[in-house]
Amino acid sequence: MPNPFLTLDAPGKRVLFMGNEAFARGALEAGVQVASAYPGTPSSEILESIASVADQFNIHAEWSTNEKVAFEVGVGSAISGLRTLVSMKHVGVNWIADPLMAVNQTGVRGGLVIIVADDPSAYSSQNEQDSRFYSYFAEIPMLEPCNPQEAKDAVVEAFELSEKLELPVFVRSVTRLSHSRGDVSLGELRRERNESRFIKDPKRWVMVATQSPARHKWLHEKQNQMREETEELFLNHLDLPRGAESGVIALGVPSTYVSEAMELLNLEDKVAFLKIGVVNPLPTKKIKTLLNTVEKVLVVEEVEPFVEEKVRAIAYEVENRADIRGKLTGDLPREREYTPDIVLKALAGFMDVEYEPRSKELRERVREAEDIVLPRAIAMCPGCPHRATFYCIKQALRKTGEKGIIAGDIGCYNLGAFPPLSMQDTTYGMGASIGVACGLAHANLPERVIATIGDSTFLHAGIPALINSAYNDAKMTVVILDNLATAMTGFQPHPGTGITATGKKTVRVDTETIARACGISSIETTDPYDVEKTTQTLMRALQSKEVNVVISKRECALDAQRENRRKGIAVHPYTVVKERCTACRLCATQFGCPAIIWDKDGKADIDALLCTGCSVCGQVCAAGAIVEAK
């Protein structure tokens, strides 16, 4: 259901937006004409929001096959003069790095805004990564808003800046901002649209050998203008109370923790506060003013001590040598997302004041509570086809007597890394399962090498690696877990689904045909809900001496369930025939569907509210105790 406020033409009205909707609204207010992205938590809702209103606003919105393609689509439209938004999660920027490092030098004509959403604490990612470095690497501006209101306003500003400077402009988000929800005051929707025109200019657009240093010079000449345009932007704000001897520099969401901590610690008129919302170029004048006024400065930023190091460099240019503190001095942690309490503690330490929100007695009760509370590991959903596929791989390995090494990949199936399955031996980045498996296969290991990869990930980055496996004869089995969706990131369609971002029918790219065209001759497709057949198929594949592909195909259970609910189709849950259950617990220890629970006698029970009726536990149970409920 699109948020009706996205398109509401009522300047000044305060509405509820998720951070990502605020980014999308900002793009709509700026008159965006093209939007492209590849899904990735926490960035996906930006394109989803724009796609939900694309027809109404005459916008071309697309899910591209990967971030590099999405960015290149954006480049094509921006050099044709159109306002363009490209959005991705932090690791997506690693994929666009190649074209980015050329587009920064050709520049653009229509505004090109790249929203990159970092994921401190790696809640939904393979790593923590600070994407702010890319703005310095590419020598282009980066804005960093701190709340949904600023998120919207920063995008509008980024489009203006991009056209003024003719450079792509980054906007950095983090999970805490993209996925927060807050009130946003609407702005005006820009009525005029940029004219679309490609002006041939090979000296500019053709980044060919020998010609490019001239473009690099052009980029360097832009740097002064970049500084002038951004120092006074509304995103930067210096508050210098008279007589303050200490100061804080903070960016993004943590700056909101700082404001609140100052209040809780009664420091508001004692501590100077520089809130920075432009990462590149930093507001050097304001930083110098602060450094010249105070004795010590605490830099509060998430992920890397990126600004802290820059402030240290700037400090060499001022007379007063303020003591600069932060991650590098151990005042703040180096890893993980900050919280109000991390910032409170750091600020209290920095200012040498006490902060303890709870009495001693209460702290003891909290400890008692913590002893009772159990961890709750994330797991695949009840009825997930991936769990069935992993179970079948396990059975096939056991029955063939092979030992396996499973090179994993990114997606819901990566949760197969956790007990009771424990069936992912490596995970790196998108598509890496097949590439890494090629290396493992050539390492002459005694184990059979298996790569497991999802359908969306296969299309994103698996194809070149699969070609490599055939071309270089890597003896291994590639299992494509095709659940007909990009499930992990929220069920976005992809080329294998035959549906576009705006819900239109399009060509359906067939995984099996691609695998064949990659040079694989042995390909079998199976339904993981059929445990016997899938296990047999996998056994054949594992015993083969050549590289082969097994496509384990079944719609994502959660997606299917939502579809059934929408259509009013009832599920038929499974149930346990108590007389037959031997309390062996194999269905839990070998398989582990979260809908299976335990009764007082240690026998299995099925939570009818969670069960999707997939039938797989019934096939797992050797005693035949699990059957469809009447």
Added chain:
Amino acid sequence: MRLEEANVLVAGVGGQGNILASAIISKAAIDSGYKVIASETFGASQRGGAVASHVRISRRSLSPLIPEGKGDILLGFEPVESLRIGAKFLSPEGIAVVNTRSIYPVDVIIGNRAYPSVEEILRVLGGLSSKVITIEATRLAEEAGDPLAMNVVMVGALAGIERLDIELAVFKKTIEEMVPKRTIDLNLRAFDAGYGDIKKKIEREAP
């Protein structure tokens, strides 16, 4: 007593509909003239993991997370999650409303750990707050037509404790605006069930 500034926590498990509940509360607060910021701890897109929404209702701009020990109201969708989040964030003056239906973590399912008794959980939570009210929200939702509407039963319960400066009618209008059209009646029934259940319990307690 209605609060002028309120920190509300919604603790549950991925898939229980925390986000919709917290979005309904947030929008109802904005429509009542407040500023709101809300977000989740433990990541929102996780399958079956713990999810806690922090909803901050105020006249000014606040940060998206509640400092430890500063939570005023806890809506617990699941007993263990109520205690996890209550212990960390609830203020000793705070109040907790807890759905008593458990969802077992994988560790319990595969037999590595035992799920603590709900009585024990409630006792400990009681020592950390001023008051704990229990509710069979999942059953009430089932009776209203769909167990998945438990989240909206809990929003009804929140309205029932009457701590927020949000009119009943605003809650109902917000639900009508935010849930899919064909489920409006169901969700309003769920809301009323939660509201009624809590009102009854509070009245029974009153001297």
